[in-house]
Amino acid sequence: MGEDVREALSRVRQRVSDAAVAAGRDPGEVALLLAIKTVPAARVRQAIEAGATLLGQNRAQELVAVEPDLADLPHSTHFIGHLQSNKVNQVLRWASCVQSVHAPSLARRLDAARGRQAGETEAGPLDVMVQVNTSDEPTKSGVAPDAAADLAGEVAALPHLRLRGFMTIGANDPDPGVVRASYDRLAAVREEVLASGTPGTEDARELSMGMSNDLEIAVAAGATMVRVGSAVFGARPPA
Numbered sequence: 001m002g003e004d005v006r007e008a009l010s011r012v013r014q015r016v017s018d019a020a021v022a023a024g025r026d027p028g029e030v031a032l033l034l035a036i037k038t039v040p041a042a043r044v045r046q047a048i049e050a051g052a053t054l055l056g057q058n059r060a061q062e063l064v065a066v067e068p069d070l071a072d073l074p075h076s077t078h079f080i081g082h083l084q085s086n087k088v089n090q091v092l093r094w095a096s097c098v099q100s101v102h103a104p105s106l107a108r109r110l111d112a113a114r115g116r117q118a119g120e121t122e123a124g125p126l127d128v129m130v131q132v133n134t135s136d137e138p139t140k141s142g143v144a145p146d147a148a149a150d151l152a153g154e155v156a157a158l159p160h161l162r163l164r165g166f167m168t169i170g171a172n173d174p175d176p177g178v179v180r181a182s183y184d185r186l187a188a189v190r191e192e193v194l195a196s197g198t199p200g201t202e203d204a205r206e207l208s209m210g211m212s213n214d215l216e217i218a219v220a221a222g223a224t225m226v227r228v229g230s231a232v233f234g235a236r237p238p239a
């Protein structure tokens with residue numbers, strides 16, 4: 001049971017590794033996060049049993065529904081979707097990182113909620129990433145690239161958040177050059193922030209970028225984490 005997931009996972013691992021080698025990088029520098037939206041918990045279990053350790057969830061409701069079924073399995077889950085402010089507490093309960101911080105208001109809400117949670121449970125700071133809209137597509141979430149360094153500085157100043165890096169959804173374009181440009185833009189944001197010396201940005205090294213269809217391009221552009229769903233679990237039902 002679960003052979004299809006196991007085999008698909010191993011094919012994706014090979015793709016990541018081949019892409020890293022082709023780019024002259026160490027394959028160990030690129031983490032694989034499995035995007036599990038709409039995937040039944042039983043299939044997610046198969047992936048974890050096949051060695052996956054890092055999951056990504058888009059919707060708070062689904063996070064809350066699926067995580068209790070996975071609680072006995074070693075894994076961590078990042079939140080990678082649009083986070084509504086009334087769902088912050090639910091998400092903090094189950095997610096170890098929020099990759100989709102796109103505005104100071106959300107950062108402040110996360111900080112305040114983590115502060116309350118820390119008072120009760122001794123939880124450390126919450127890992128977060130700043131989501132950047134690197135493709136200028138109006139339907140995509142994320143802060144504009146030229147405002148990303150300011151947002152990173154604001155996030156870094158909050159006591160209960162730890163800025164780990166940057167996330168983007170690449171350009172939706174058949175031209176690989178356009179996709180590559182969007183990933184290069186995220187890498188440039190990281191360099192700008194690391195070079196700024198802004199307090200609290202020292203750990204902002206992650207570049208979460210690349211999905212099933214374009215992970216090779218993202219790895220070539222410096223991704224430290226690719227987020228893959230359909231290449232492991234198959235096509236999703238239309239949203």
Ligand SMILES: *Cc1c(COP(=O)(O)O)cnc(C)c1O
Pocket residue numbers: 035037058080081169211212213227228229230231
């Ligand atoms: C669904 C999703 C992915 C994975 O997409 P696939 O094309 O299925 O690999 C990655 N990142 C985010 C934010 C997603 O919502």
